[in-house]
Amino acid sequence: MADVNVPPAADGDETDDERRLRDGDRFRDADRGQLLLVAGLVMAVSLVALVVLLNASIYSENLATRGIEAADGEPLEIRAAAVDGTGTLIDATNRERHDSYGSAETAVEDGITDLDGRLARTAAERGGISQLNPTGDGLREGRYVAGSVDDSAAVRDAERTRAFVFAVGEPSLPDASASTAPGTAVTVVFNRTGSNTTHEVYVYDPDDGSDEAAVATATNGTDATETCRLETVDGGRLPVDLTAGTIDGEPCPGIWPAELRGDAVPYDIEFANADGVDAEMTATALTTTEPDGPLADASSPAVYDATLRFRYRTADVRFETTVRVAPG
Incomplete structure (x- = not known):
């Protein structure tokens, strides 16, 4: 019986096994490309989200810091006004040359009460409450001296x-x-x-x-x-x-x-x-x-200094301090 030679399959005449192998390779290549694309997209979204969160955090911290500084500045500003006002009051009272220390002390205390009221109104306009009053040490007695001098003074x-x-x-x-x-x-x-x-x-x-x-x-x-x-x-x-x-x-x-x-x-x-x-x-x-000499007639009882307690309070801030006022 004669041998029969079977020619190889021509192009396009693949066997089923060869076709399945070729299609499987194509799918694996496509899967790897999709994975790389998805991974890149996930990383990009993650980086954008991280930048947004970081910017939001910095912005919030800046707002909070500015709020704290503004809140701290209000009591310090009113405290400075209290110190300046009390110093001016003490010196003005002493220049009036009171006959007794009791009279000078009363004048300064009345002035502090009036200053307290004015500062309280200023604080209220800013949504706060302030209080200014002498401490237990209060005011100290001194002498106001102003006059000519010689060797006996x-x-x-x-x-x-x-x-x-x-x-x-x-x-x-x-x-x-x-x-x-x-x-x-x-x-x-x-x-x-x-x-x-x-x-x-x-x-x-x-x-x-x-x-x-x-x-x-x-x-x-x-x-x-x-x-x-x-x-x-x-x-x-x-x-x-x-x-x-x-x-x-x-x-x-x-x-x-x-x-x-x-x-x-x-x-x-x-x-x-x-x-x-x-x-x-x-x-x-x-x-x-x-004093002695010509200064004896050129001096009068005076308030030397005042020790005050200052309080300031808002919904967010509580501030309290003791300050000694001795101008000059």
């Missing part, structure tokens, strides 16, 4: 001094230098009670031919050091603010003795080389002792 037993301005007529300034100041310059002496220690502030016209005024300081009258100079122009009184550290408004640091800052040993404020000099002083001292 003195302020006794001062525990503290504020707003101390010493003014000297420029034409009457004695000629001196730092080395000769103890014997010739008009001098403010802080004599610390019981310590055998003095601190001096000298004001003079430098004897070098310049049209200037100078200030020097010393301890126990030795080793005087010039701290500042200022050109004189109008020939009027030259104000030296000892507590603020200025001469005619210009900075002159180091005038006030460091040992007298804060709660110090009581001291007397005295003057030397002031006879025949056009000089005067203004100060508020924490003392109940009447």
Whole structure:
């Protein structure tokens, strides 16, 4: 019997097994492409969602921070108004020169009550409640001193001094230098009670031919050091603010003795080389002792300072603080 040769299948005449294998490969390729596409889409959506959430978080935090700062600023602003108003009230009351401390104290307390009412109205307009009143320490008695000085003038037993301005007529300034100041310059002496220690502030016209005024300081009258100079122009009184550290408004640091800052040993404020000099002083001292010399008739009972409790409250903020007001 003759052999029969079967020719191979022509193109397009695939067997069923070959067709199934080819279709399976195509499906697997399509599945991998779809998976890659879906995975890329998921990652893109996730990144967008993350950016949106991050931006929302930052925005919310910024809003919350701004809200807190605004809320904190309101009580601080009203507190500053309370301090400034009380300081102005104390100094204005002292300048009225009351005959007794009780009268000055009542005037300041009445003024604080009025200031409390005005601050409360301001707070209410902002949706808050405020309260200002003296603490148990309340007000402290002092002396308001304002008048001319000579070598007999003195302020006794001062525990503290504020707003101390010493003014000297420029034409009457004695000629001196730092080395000769103890014997010739008009001098403010802080004599610390019981310590055998003095601190001096000298004001003079430098004897070098310049049209200037100078200030020097010393301890126990030795080793005087010039701290500042200022050109004189109008020939009027030259104000030296000892507590603020200025001469005619210009900075002159180091005038006030460091040992007298804060709660110090009581001291007397005295003057030397002031006879025949056009000089005067203004100060508020924490003392109940009447001054000596021409200052005896130039002083009056005064309120030295006030310790106050300030409260402020809103729906979101509670603020309470104690503040001591001693202007200058």
